Amino acid sequence: MSEPLSRLLAGALLGRPLSVPAPAADPIALEELAGSLARRSRRLLGRSLAIREVDAGSCNGCELEINALANAIYDFERFGFRFVASPKHADVLLVTGPVTLNMKIALERAYAVTPDPKWVVAAGDCAAGCGVFAASPVCVGKVRDVLPVDLHIPGCPPSPMALLRGLLALVETVG
């Protein structure tokens, strides 16, 4: 091992963690989930949620912030979240973007192969209401126009902290 690397690892072992303190679940998200999930099957997931992210036509701003959830600062795995490579392994579809005509089929197929029970989270203003692309003839619409949505996390893009608070509300409600 190179000397700079061993110094870095020693520093990381002895130093304080980089992660920010845990935020509280978003009360607005809790309220939305109470309504949408009351009628649906609930199952104990052991406070663990496998997330499949689907970019359905986003500008990539939301993806940057969703990726940041996994960095050492937000470290969302400490709350039981993890990204999975296939919708077949997922509990949650985290969908961004105004749904474009060209992504509609892929999004529907991803939902179809996600095993029940499953939840859909629409992240960002485009996913919630098409944002600046509302009048586009080549967008189908907001995520709710294509899939049943359990939770909206607003923002352009939503910050990692907003995403974390929304997802924590989800895990508290379904867990």
Added chain:
Amino acid sequence: MATSLDHRFLTPLSQSPWPHYAVDQLLWRRLGDDLAAGRATLLSLWAEPDSVHLCLLDEAAGRVAIVSLAAVDGRFPSIARRHVPALRLERSIRDLTGLSPEGCPDLRPWLNHDQPYSFLPAEGPGVHEIAVGPIHAGVIEPGHFRFSVNGETVVRLEARLGYCYRGVEQLMLGQDLATAGRMCARICGDSTVAYSYAFAVAVEQALNVVVPQRGQWLRALMAELERVANHLGDIGFICNDAAMAVLHAQFGALREEVLQSAEACLGHRLMMDRVVPGGVASDLDDRGRANLLEWLTDAERRFARLIEIYDNSASLKERTLGTGILSAGLAARFGAGGFVGRASGRAFDARKQLPYAPYPELDFSVTVLNRGDVNARLWVRQCEVRQSFGLIRNILALLPPGEVRTALPTPAGASEGLAIIEGFRGDILFWLRLDDAGRVAASHARDPSWFQWPLLEAAIAGNIVADFPLCNKSFNCSYAGVDR
């Protein structure tokens, strides 16, 4: 000019700031020959319902020109027929306007996905296909990759894009500048500052607006912060794709701190909607300046340590050296911008070659390497991070006082503007025409990745499938920027 465009005998339709000429079919075809012969570089090709526009760069002379040709019976002579980098632009024009590029060797739809698509065949004993996407395994943008492989070796890759096609250019038609600017900021979120910068400069060219000096310097500050954040994130991801998790984590933390500083000092993590026509939407106060200086001093020190680790890790460099080689010839032919071009010998950086305010007043250098592999692209990017750190320090030290934004004048009539701005991936071109009420009458945004995606396909050929993520991340082409 070494091209067929003789400025002495042509009268420009407008000057914005580069000349815009109307040309006939003969000259149009000769310019196609110039591109094919390397006498000019293609900057973009786009269309309105009745005409096509070609933007060319004469690299030796540092000159740009737009030429326009009226379409006849819905057709125009294909440029791609002679110069293949124009190919996907022509396929896109056909989908967007219905105009047909006569003689174009590939007329498959590009943005319209309503018909079955046939990928170009690769045949031979043992060759089979791997289809990936549009939804990928990671948290990234949508696109489809079709690999033809023989054993572990990639014989051919063909990308199919257009999944993020939102019709931005059509949506902008008739919009006021505030609305169109918000749309432009959302063409490509990771380059939102650069896109807004390009939009603002194009508008200012059209309306003859001079931005206050402080506004210009703050734009450069934001552009460099954006460049640093993206390079840090991507260098980390490249290390991750070569299984070096500790560097991924460390670069990720460094990147996060850039965004937190941007939010604290400039009001938004990605600095979205902060660059506007006339200047910038948020000023930097003394506290913000002090915060940024503190972040910078710490980041410079930690960054240098991480790069030293990268440079000393044989297991990591074994993966990046010699992998995904892009030849200098292809980089030059496609006019590859950004670190993709600069790692393959193409010494082009819009901040230097087509300088715009405030960069002529700032001191920085541009690194050019020749090996064209994953390591070269990463190394160019780490040099750029250091240069951007220097630029940021310079800007913070010398930030001129005064206003940050000026009011836009009432338009005197219809006008047009062109901007070429160096984003972190390379040069972003934005062109627009305004009507006499100052609304958008036509626009075109050309992402650097138009000329980088085809090169990724070339660079991966002969590599193993398992090295694709590494190669792909070392290019990190934009999907949303190209799809619009």
